[in-house]
Amino acid sequence: xxxxxxxxxxxxxxxxxxxxxxxxxxxxxxxxxxxxxxxxxxxxxxxxxxxxxxxxxxxxxxxxxxxxxxxxxxxxxxxxxxxxxxxxxxxxxxxxxxxxxxxxxxxxxxxxxxxxxxxxxxxxxxxxxxxxxxxxxxxxxxxxxxxxxxxxxxxxxxxxxxxxxxxxxxxxxxxxxxxxxxxxxxxxxxxxxxxxxxxxxxxxxxxxxxxxxxxxxxxxxxxxxxxxxxxxxxxxxxxxxxxxxxxxxxxxxxxxxxxxxxxxxxxxxxxxxxxxxxxxxxxxxxxxxxxxxxxxxxxxxxxxxxxxxxxxxxxxxxxxxxxxxxxxxxxxxxxxxxxxxxxxxxxxxxxxxxxxxxxxxxxxxxxxxxxxxxxxxxxxxxxxxxxxxxxxxxxxxxxxxxxxxxxxxxxxxxxxxxxxxxxxxxxxxxxxxxxxxxxxxxxxxxxxxxxxxxxxxxxxxxxxxxxxxxxxxxxxxxxxxxxxxxxxxxxxxxxxxxxxxxxxxxxxxxxxxxxxxxxxxxxxxxxxxxxxxxxxxxxxxxxxxxxxxxxxxxxxxxxxxxxxxxxxxxxxxxxxxxxxxxxxxxxxxxxxxxxxxxxxxxxxxxxxxxxxxxxxxxxxxxxxxxxxxxxxxxxxxxxxxxxxxxxxxxxxxxxxxxxxxxxxxxxxxxxxxxxxxxxxxxxxxxxxxxxxxxxxxxxxxxxxxxxxxxxxxxxxxxxxxxxxxxxxxxxxxxxxxxxxxxxxx
Numbered sequence: 001x002x003x004x005x006x007x008x009x010x011x012x013x014x015x016x017x018x019x020x021x022x023x024x025x026x027x028x029x030x031x032x033x034x035x036x037x038x039x040x041x042x043x044x045x046x047x048x049x050x051x052x053x054x055x056x057x058x059x060x061x062x063x064x065x066x067x068x069x070x071x072x073x074x075x076x077x078x079x080x081x082x083x084x085x086x087x088x089x090x091x092x093x094x095x096x097x098x099x100x101x102x103x104x105x106x107x108x109x110x111x112x113x114x115x116x117x118x119x120x121x122x123x124x125x126x127x128x129x130x131x132x133x134x135x136x137x138x139x140x141x142x143x144x145x146x147x148x149x150x151x152x153x154x155x156x157x158x159x160x161x162x163x164x165x166x167x168x169x170x171x172x173x174x175x176x177x178x179x180x181x182x183x184x185x186x187x188x189x190x191x192x193x194x195x196x197x198x199x200x201x202x203x204x205x206x207x208x209x210x211x212x213x214x215x216x217x218x219x220x221x222x223x224x225x226x227x228x229x230x231x232x233x234x235x236x237x238x239x240x241x242x243x244x245x246x247x248x249x250x251x252x253x254x255x256x257x258x259x260x261x262x263x264x265x266x267x268x269x270x271x272x273x274x275x276x277x278x279x280x281x282x283x284x285x286x287x288x289x290x291x292x293x294x295x296x297x298x299x300x301x302x303x304x305x306x307x308x309x310x311x312x313x314x315x316x317x318x319x320x321x322x323x324x325x326x327x328x329x330x331x332x333x334x335x336x337x338x339x340x341x342x343x344x345x346x347x348x349x350x351x352x353x354x355x356x357x358x359x360x361x362x363x364x365x366x367x368x369x370x371x372x373x374x375x376x377x378x379x380x381x382x383x384x385x386x387x388x389x390x391x392x393x394x395x396x397x398x399x400x401x402x403x404x405x406x407x408x409x410x411x412x413x414x415x416x417x418x419x420x421x422x423x424x425x426x427x428x429x430x431x432x433x434x435x436x437x438x439x440x441x442x443x444x445x446x447x448x449x450x451x452x453x454x455x456x457x458x459x460x461x462x463x464x465x466x467x468x469x470x471x472x473x474x475x476x477x478x479x480x481x482x483x484x485x486x487x488x489x490x491x492x493x494x495x496x497x498x499x500x501x502x503x504x505x506x507x508x509x510x511x512x513x514x515x516x517x518x519x520x521x522x523x524x525x526x527x528x529x530x531x532x533x534x535x536x537x538x539x540x541x542x543x544x545x546x547x548x549x550x551x552x553x554x555x556x557x558x559x560x561x562x563x564x565x566x567x568x569x570x571x572x573x574x575x576x577x578x579x580x581x582x583x584x585x586x587x588x589x590x591x592x593x594x595x596x597x598x599x600x601x602x603x604x605x606x607x608x609x610x611x612x613x614x615x616x617x618x619x620x621x622x623x624x625x626x627x628x629x630x631x632x633x634x635x636x637x638x639x640x641x642x643x644x645x646x647x648x649x650x651x652x653x654x655x656x657x658x659x660x661x662x663x664x665x666x667x668x669x670x671x672x673x674x675x676x677x678x679x680x681x682x683x684x685x686x687x688x689x690x691x692x693x694x695x696x697x698x699x700x701x702x703x704x705x706x707x708x709x710x711x712x713x714x715x716x717x718x719x720x721x722x723x724x725x726x727x728x729x730x731x732x733x734x735x736x737x738x739x740x741x742x743x744x745x
Contacts (some may be wrong), residue, residue, distance in 0.1 A: 016354055051136065051731060057488050058553050058586040061728045064546040069488075071541070072481035076126070077453065082133050086446070086453060086467075089126065094136075099451040099467055102476065107510065108136075108147055110285045115445060116154045117143060121332065133219040178229045181219075181228055181273055181284075188714040192278045201257065208268045212648040213300040213316070214351035222304040227330060229272040229302050229311060231347040232288070235266040243687055247716045256689055262656040268299050273329055286306055289313065298648070302354040310336065310356060320347045321653045325354060325364070325381075335527045339381035342366060346578040347652045357404050364389070365394060365651045367571045368501045374407065376426065388424050388431065395419070401449045401470060408434075408449065408470075410441070412568040417495055417539045421454070423470065436474030440540040445470075453478070457541040459493055485542075489514040491712070495537060500591045504573065505536045508592055511548055511558040514695050516601075523606035524596055525556035525738070528622075530563050530585045532653065533572060533612030537562045548732050554735065556608075559596060563588030579663040581642065581653055582621040589622060593629060608632035608738045611677075613691060614639065616682075617669070620699075626670035634734045636683035637720050640695040672696060674706040680712040681737045683730065685718035 059666075063069060075089040085096045092110040097103070114122060120141050127520045128145075135146045142157040161223045178578045181192050206218040208231045220229040241258040244251060259265050270289045277285040291299060291310065296315030297623055303312040308330060315324045323342040336472040340347045352365045360379040365372055369386070372393040376384040387392055392413035400407050406423050413420060421434040421443045435441040441459025446452065449470055450594055461480035466474045493514040513522060527548055529536055534546060548558045562569075564584040565577040576584050596602045609630050611619040616638030623630050642650050642664055657664050667672060684696045696712070703710045713733060717720050722730040 010021040010359075021729050023687060028406055048384075057412045057568055059485075059488055059546055059552060061547070061731050062548075062725075065725055065728055066208055069484040069542075069546060070171065070459075071484055072479060072630075073463070076128060076481050077444075077465070077478075078304075079444065079453075080128060080133060081130050081447045082466065084446060084448070084450060086451075087130070090204065094128075099446065099469075100175060108145075112152075113145065116145065116152060117141070117156075127608050131499065156385065175377055181278070182276070186617070192282070192284050194493075199234060199236060201238075201514075203231075203233045203235070204271075206228045206233060207231075208266070209298055209648050209660060210646055212652075213298070213349065215300060220304070222303050222308045222330075223306050224308055226308055227273065227304070229304070230271050230273060230286075231299075232271055233266050234268075237264045238266050239263060243689065245716075246686060258689070258692065261643050261647055261650045261654065263527045263647070265318070265647050267297070267298065268378075268380065269301055269313075272311065272333065287333050290335060291326075291328075291330050292335070295326060295338075296322065297697065301350055303353040304330070306356050306358075312339070314350050314353070316348070316350065318647075318651070318654065321345060323348045323350045325350075326632070337381070340377065340383075341421055341590065342362065344575075346575045347368045349652070352397070352726065355402070359651075360402075363397065363407070365397065371570045374409070374424075385429075387426055387429055388436055389429065390431070391570065395568065398443065398445060399449055406445075406470075408445065408452075410443065412535070415539070416505075416535055416569055417535075419538070420474075423472075432472070434468065436472075438539060440538060458539045459541065459543070460497070462541050486514065489517060489553070490549050491558075493549075495539060500564070500588050504588075506561055506563065506588055506591060508559065508595075508699040509537045509543060511552040512542075512558065513552050513555050518601045521556060521601055521603040523603050525551045525558045526589075526593070526607060526609040527558065527560050527615075528589060528609060528611040528618045529613075529615040530565060530589065530611075530618045532565055532567065532577070534566050534614075535562055535568050538568075550731070551735065554739075556738075557590065557596075557602060561589060561592040564744075577653060579654060579660050581663070581667045582617065582625075582668070585618055586621050586625055589618070590626060590629075593626075606741065606743065608634075610634045612636040620669040620672075621667075624669060624675040627675045627677045630678040632738045633678045633680045634683070634737055635680070636722070636730070637688055637691045638659070638669070638682065638695055638699070641670055641698045643668075644692060644698075670702050673702045673708055676703075676708050676710070679711065679737070679741060681733070683713050683715065683722070683733070685720060685722065686714050686716045686720060688720045690720035 014392045028145050028698045047267065077086065077088045080096060084097060084099045087096050087107065094107045096105050097109045113126065120143065126137045126138065127140065129644060131137050131144065134148050135144060137144050144157070146153045201211055207215055208218065209215055209597055218231045222228070235257040238259045240255045240259040243254045243256055245254065247288055257266065269291060271286050273284070273286040277675065278340065291313065296317045298316040299313050300316060301314040305312070311328045313326055313328065313332050314325055321344050325337055325339040326335060327337050342350060354362045354364050356362045361384065362377050362379065364377060369389070373389060374387040374394055374397060376387055378384060387407070388409070391412070392411050394409050394411055396410045398408040405427065406425050408421065408423050410419055410421055412418060415438060418438055419440045419442070421441050423432045423434055424430065435454060435456070437456060439461065441478050442455040444453045451470065452468055454466045454468050456466065462483050463479065464477065465479040467476040467478055468474055491514045493509065493511045495507060497507045500506055529546065542549065544560055548560070552558045564573055567574060593607065595605045607630055609622060610618050610633070612635065616635035619633050619635040620638055620640065623633050639645050642654050654660055654663055654667070663718070682696050682699070684693050686693060699711060700710060709731060715726065718726065
């Protein structure tokens with residue numbers, strides 16, 4: 001209720017009381033005072049027992065973007081390398097606290113930093129990270145500060161667009177038109193530009209293969225800083241695709257390279273840049289690894305050996321069902337041997353590089369036994385043993401203790417909706433949970449792995465940060481965040497599970513409207529993604545984002561379900577979608593819908609659906625395969641036909657259109673447009689280089705021919721998603737569209 005309603009409510013109570021017959025002998029003004037007093041007493045009792053009834057707020061969409069509801073945190077919490085100390089900022093001072101003794105000391109104050117760098121305008125932005133035990137780096141200021149008890153020194157870098165900064169001989173990677181490597185010689189910086197081997201569509205030191213297989217960088221510094229491996233990508237053979245910038249005085253067209261399924265891919269090689277020779281000769285000295293396309297054309301998981309003598313590349317073939325880890329000689333680029341190979345009839349996805357131990361052995365992550373687990377190999381590629389086992393996926397290998405007898409990792413185990421931290425002994429394979437609390441744990445270990453800071457949340461806990469030892473014992477609570485939604489009336493959220501027709505557990509989340517009444521019937525807002533690498537149902541605070549809770553406040557039951565094909569549930573759960581995208585996922589989503597239909601408080605005639613990207617493909621699949629189920633649909637950036645999607649993602653799951661014509665035809669929405677009867681609104685960013693706008697335009701063209709009425713909205717300046725303040729506009733469009741169905745009541 002708003003304040004006007006509060007006032008009207010109180011006035012109504014006063015009116016009802018005052019119009020009652022006045023007992024004989026009580027003057028009118030006394031009777032009014034008695035009435036006012038009793039009304040105020042009644043309202044006080046109501047506020048005491050039902051505070052939301054009069055004072056609770058509705059979520060403000062703009063506030064969701066502005067950060068008003070951001071949970072509390074600890075400023076710049078990080079570990080100091082090679083120590084047991086963690087750092088944080090408090091009251092304009094960087095403090096260091098010893099995890100073992102709990103002693104706290106001031107390290108640097110803002111005033112000291114600003115005195116050392118008076119020409120810099122820091123404002124309130126003093127974000128830093130440690131380069132070594134006594135050296136801090138401030139990215140926004142391009143400044144390095146070395147501080148000990150006897151000396152403080154500041155170094156400024158007159159270099160723009162720093163991508164990576166290494167402590168090893170002050171080696172930089174800088175992004176310009178081509179890859180630029182910079183090394184400091186007595187604080188004088190020598191840029192060495194890789195520009196000799198050029199071409200019109202050649203890029204150096206950039207991300208390749210469209211960010212698939214965990215590729216997040218285009219350059220990799222060797223452990224001792226003597227070499228930099230870099231990607232070289234030639235896109236000359238990839239077809240041009242026009243991107244229209246249709247706003248401004250005169251529209252312009254930008255040509256991009258987009259490798260559609262079944263067509264030509266870009267060609268990638270890997271170079272080794274010699275830092276010492278390049279600095280000595282003041283010219284780029286580098287050579288290329290002598291890779292063979294027959295070993296696999298996709299080059300991923302680049303890794304140097306600890307001694308920098310060998311370089312490892314995981315080769316993946318175009319069919320993405322055969323991977324080889326190949327060892328090369330750094331000095332010459334010559335192939336030494338194939339260390340190991342992985343096969344799968346559907347696909348292999350080796351997104352994690354090999355990890356070396358001090359004794360030369362290495363660890364490899366594979367799903368060969370049905371779940372992603374860790375395997376120990378000898379340096380020559382001979383398997384020693386499988387370290388972790390069980391019906392769970394290892395998500396991230398975090399590292400090892402100092403003796404490298406134990407390794408630490410995260411997993412969605414024992415509950416698939418949780419994220420927990422585990423320790424496994426390499427010799428005995430004994431598995432020990434370090435975070436037994438149900439929810440989502442994000443660990444940050446000290447460099448020696450004696451301690452870790454655990455950033456924890458779950459459905460009811462906004463954030464709790466604790467300090468733990470490497471056995472999981474809580475040593476100290478560093479923060480218990482207040483709930484930023486305390487003044488907001490949110491609906492009850494819960495996680496449940498049901499079984500599909502094959503007996504597989506499917507986890508779902510529901511958000512009920514505030515003041516939920518199970519005697520009433522409510523419409524459903526089904527939010528869906530459903531694609532690989534995703535997990536929407538997690539035991540985390542405000543899981544799914546504030547907009548879903550906002551829709552619950554509008555009177556909807558919000559429902560989200562993770563179908564087969566999503567991540568962290570093992571190989572069979574994820575890979576069953578191979579060559580038939582949309583089939584298993586839709587069956588599982590309908591399993592959720594059928595469950596909802598059994599609930600007496602669900603209005604089965606008012607089920608609406610929303611999704612983006614793969615989720616948009618799922619929305620279109622569901623409203624065409626089960627058209628009578630949904631009354632309203634919103635979707636953005638939809639894949640309409642997988643032959644118009646790119647190679648690296650699309651062919652992994654569907655093979656090529658020539659190899660799988662039936663699968664492509666069945667998944668194509670173009671062939672099913674005539675079945676759409678739900679009131680449908682489609683969004684697309686005009687500059688979307690991930691899912692090309694051609695997808696939705698082809699859908700519209702077919703809809704015209706089929707006499708299907710669709711609503712369409714283009715965001716002219718946005719790419720694959722609508723970000724920033726404009727996202728509020730998107731949310732309002734979604735809400736308005738579904739409200740046009742005349743509900744919620």
